[in-house]
Amino acid sequence: MRYFHFCKLPGRVMGIRLLRLTSVVIVVLLLVAGALTALLPSIKDDKMPNLRREPKTLSQSALDSFTLIMQTYNRTDLLLKLLNHYQAIPHLHKVIVVWNNIGEKIPEEMWNSLGPHPVPVVFKVQTVNHMRNRLQNFPELETKAVLMMDDDTLVSAHDLAFAFSVWQQFPEHIVGFVPRKHISTPSGVYSYGSFELQNPGFGNGDQYSMVLIGAAFFHSRYLEDFQRQPEAVYALIDETQNCDDIAMNFLVAKHTGKPSGVFVKPVDIRNLEKDTNSGYSGMWHRAEHLLQRSYCVNKLVNIYDGMPLKYSNIMISQFGFPNYANHKNKL
Amino acid sequence: MRYFHFCKLPGRVMGIRLLRLTSVVIVVLLLVAGALTALLPSIKDDKMPNLRREPKTLSQSALDSFTLIMQTYNRTDLLLKLLNHYQAIPHLHKVIVVWNNIGEKIPEEMWNSLGPHPVPVVFKVQTVNHMRNRLQNFPELETKAVLMMDDDTLVSAHDLAFAFSVWQQFPEHIVGFVPRKHISTPSGVYSYGSFELQNPGFGNGDQYSMVLIGAAFFHSRYLEDFQRQPEAVYALIDETQNCDDIAMNFLVAKHTGKPSGVFVKPVDIRNLEKDTNSGYSGMWHRAEHLLQRSYCVNKLVNIYDGMPLKYSNIMISQFGFPNYANHKNKL
Numbered sequence: 081m082r083y084f085h086f087c088k089l090p091g092r093v094m095g096i097r098l099l100r101l102t103s104v105v106i107v108v109l110l111l112v113a114g115a116l117t118a119l120l121p122s123i124k125d126d127k128m129p130n131l132r133r134e135p136k137t138l139s140q141s142a143l144d145s146f147t148l149i150m151q152t153y154n155r156t157d158l159l160l161k162l163l164n165h166y167q168a169i170p171h172l173h174k175v176i177v178v179w180n181n182i183g184e185k186i187p188e189e190m191w192n193s194l195g196p197h198p199v200p201v202v203f204k205v206q207t208v209n210h211m212r213n214r215l216q217n218f219p220e221l222e223t224k225a226v227l228m229m230d231d232d233t234l235v236s237a238h239d240l241a242f243a244f245s246v247w248q249q250f251p252e253h254i255v256g257f258v259p260r261k262h263i264s265t266p267s268g269v270y271s272y273g274s275f276e277l278q279n280p281g282f283g284n285g286d287q288y289s290m291v292l293i294g295a296a297f298f299h300s301r302y303l304e305d306f307q308r309q310p311e312a313v314y315a316l317i318d319e320t321q322n323c324d325d326i327a328m329n330f331l332v333a334k335h336t337g338k339p340s341g342v343f344v345k346p347v348d349i350r351n352l353e354k355d356t357n358s359g360y361s362g363m364w365h366r367a368e369h370l371l372q373r374s375y376c377v378n379k380l381v382n383i384y385d386g387m388p389l390k391y392s393n394i395m396i397s398q399f400g401f402p403n404y405a406n407h408k409n410k411l
Numbered sequence: 412m413r414y415f416h417f418c419k420l421p422g423r424v425m426g427i428r429l430l431r432l433t434s435v436v437i438v439v440l441l442l443v444a445g446a447l448t449a450l451l452p453s454i455k456d457d458k459m460p461n462l463r464r465e466p467k468t469l470s471q472s473a474l475d476s477f478t479l480i481m482q483t484y485n486r487t488d489l490l491l492k493l494l495n496h497y498q499a500i501p502h503l504h505k506v507i508v509v510w511n512n513i514g515e516k517i518p519e520e521m522w523n524s525l526g527p528h529p530v531p532v533v534f535k536v537q538t539v540n541h542m543r544n545r546l547q548n549f550p551e552l553e554t555k556a557v558l559m560m561d562d563d564t565l566v567s568a569h570d571l572a573f574a575f576s577v578w579q580q581f582p583e584h585i586v587g588f589v590p591r592k593h594i595s596t597p598s599g600v601y602s603y604g605s606f607e608l609q610n611p612g613f614g615n616g617d618q619y620s621m622v623l624i625g626a627a628f629f630h631s632r633y634l635e636d637f638q639r640q641p642e643a644v645y646a647l648i649d650e651t652q653n654c655d656d657i658a659m660n661f662l663v664a665k666h667t668g669k670p671s672g673v674f675v676k677p678v679d680i681r682n683l684e685k686d687t688n689s690g691y692s693g694m695w696h697r698a699e700h701l702l703q704r705s706y707c708v709n710k711l712v713n714i715y716d717g718m719p720l721k722y723s724n725i726m727i728s729q730f731g732f733p734n735y736a737n738h739k740n741k742l
Contacts, residue, residue, distance in 0.1 A: 279735075285573075345728075394577065397727075401724070
């Protein structure tokens with residue numbers, strides 16, 4: 081076996097001693113570099129909000145960030161105003177705009193001319209103006225979390241950052257800002273509404289059984305699950321152009337066996353409907369809107385062969401925000 | 412094989428027909444009784460509060476009810492006032508009074524003479540006046556849940572019923588009404604306090620890392636766990652006559668790897684200190700009280716070889732209570 085030791089390298093060109101010295105220096109430098117690398121601080125692991133945007137691997141992003149899905153119809157001015165707001169929310173990974181303006185060009189040129197933008201924004205052109213277009217399993221969706229917002233709703237960055245942190249603690253629930261409930265009646269027919277309806281409980285406060293997806297975080301797997309629902313569910317949503325959110329709450333409640341939603345009380349949530357130039361003011365102004373939703377609840381109970389929605393009275397707020405002593409009491 | 416059919420029974424005494432008729436009637440009655448039993452309504456399974464006290468099996472009680480543990484020293488007048496209030500809280504199974512009035516007779520005669528009482532109350536006579544007496548694993552404790560209250564603190568029935576329902580959803584946490592935090596300082600020394608201390612976060616609201624056990628629900632297993640802590644923990648609590656609650660938060664945080672507590676914002680919590688005839692106003696008035704607690708935090712970090720406490724900013728309130736539209740916003 082040929083024994084090859086660097087000490088025995090031909091040294092006559094530079095001199096044996098100089099060659100040895102150079103080698104030793106190189107080895108020492110490598111060792112020092114190795115030691116420095118080992119001493120670099122590791123990434124902090126606590127739960128406090130990280131407002132700095134650090135470059136991350138895709139898998140890290142997938143867990144720590146969310147995708148905003150915003151469907152839009154006939155309110156492009158509001159859309160663009162809201163995009164300017166939402167594009168800068170902490171932990172946002174990407175925006176998917178579901179373009180329900182059939183036949184109308186997406187504002188991609190204008191969008192690009194006003195770049196650069198903090199995150200990628202994808203415009204998904206639709207072929208029919210359907211309410212449930214936003215519930216597709218978009219291939220562009222890379223994160224575990226989805227933030228779904230109506231195109232006329234502004235929620236503050238603080239509210240969203242907090243609600244996202246709450247979703248991370250309740251990932252199987254719809255964590256959002258708009259609670260609603262169903263109630264039973266003696267005839268067995270259900271009705272849909274908000275706090276103006278009777279309490280479903282014993283006079284001990286109110287309850288909610290749904291959190292609307294027009295301002296909420298939920299797990300992207302529910303978009304996958306939505307693709308596998310009975311045909312009758314799609315038919316119902318298409319017939320009413322309504323109730324996709326009620327259907328999602330049924331889906332989640334059935335999946336978890338628990339209340340579908342967790343309500344986070346918003347500090348600053350605004351409806352910008354009145355601000356649009358289009359004159360279009362949203363589906364919920366239709367006369368039959370609420371009656372339709374009661375109708376949907378009963379139809380969905382038939383389709384799913386039972387009422388899976390469960391009540392909750394948990395209302396979550398952010399400790400010490402905005403008032404640093406908002407938890408203070410006489411004690 | 413002898414074939415025995417009731418139709419062939421000797422009928423000559425009563426007459427065969429009469430005997431058959433009687434047998435048929437008996438069988439029909441048995442069938443009807445069986446059918447009725449099968450049709451009895453099953454116990455409702457929803458999460459809405461059950462304010463009616465139904466007789467239950469012990470195992471059902473153990474899950475659906477809690478034991479109040481109240482330690483008392485030198486404030487028997489407050490104790491009795493509070494017992495009248497707490498004995499009637501829904502879902503209460505039993506009260507354990509930890510009697511730190513060494514050498515003084517328990518008011519058992521007076522208690523019995525003013526009976527009957529809604530639940531059993533057990534007076535546990537102590538031999539030394541120690542703060543950690545309340546953290547024994549009492550044999551009388553039958554429920555999974557413990558409600559621990561200081562003997563000068565009044566919390567409304569509504570708050571307790573709600574907080575108990577929250578504990579049932581977070582059984583591994585200390586669910587209570589008094590949040591506190593620790594903060595890190597550049598020197599590595601920790602300090603203890605409430606909202607008046609700096610935020611441990613990024614200026615985005617406050618955080619808490621402890622929920623005090625003097626007004627909180629927690630799992631009875633933590634009393635078992637507390638018996639197996641390092642001796643230095645008991646020595647610390649005995650030395651300071653303080654910090655048993657901080658120690659419990661360390662224990663729970665270490666066990667779960669999550670924030671130890673869940674804070675429920677109380678609607679009606681009162682400190683009755685001023686109402687006592689004894690003139691005794693509680694340990695927390697001692698000049699060194701807060702400094703002691705900072706001292707305890709640092710000692711416990713040494714004992715447990717690390718800081719297990721984690722921050723949370725989740726504040727839970729009851730939806731629609733007391734104001735039925737307390738979740739309402741401009742949307």
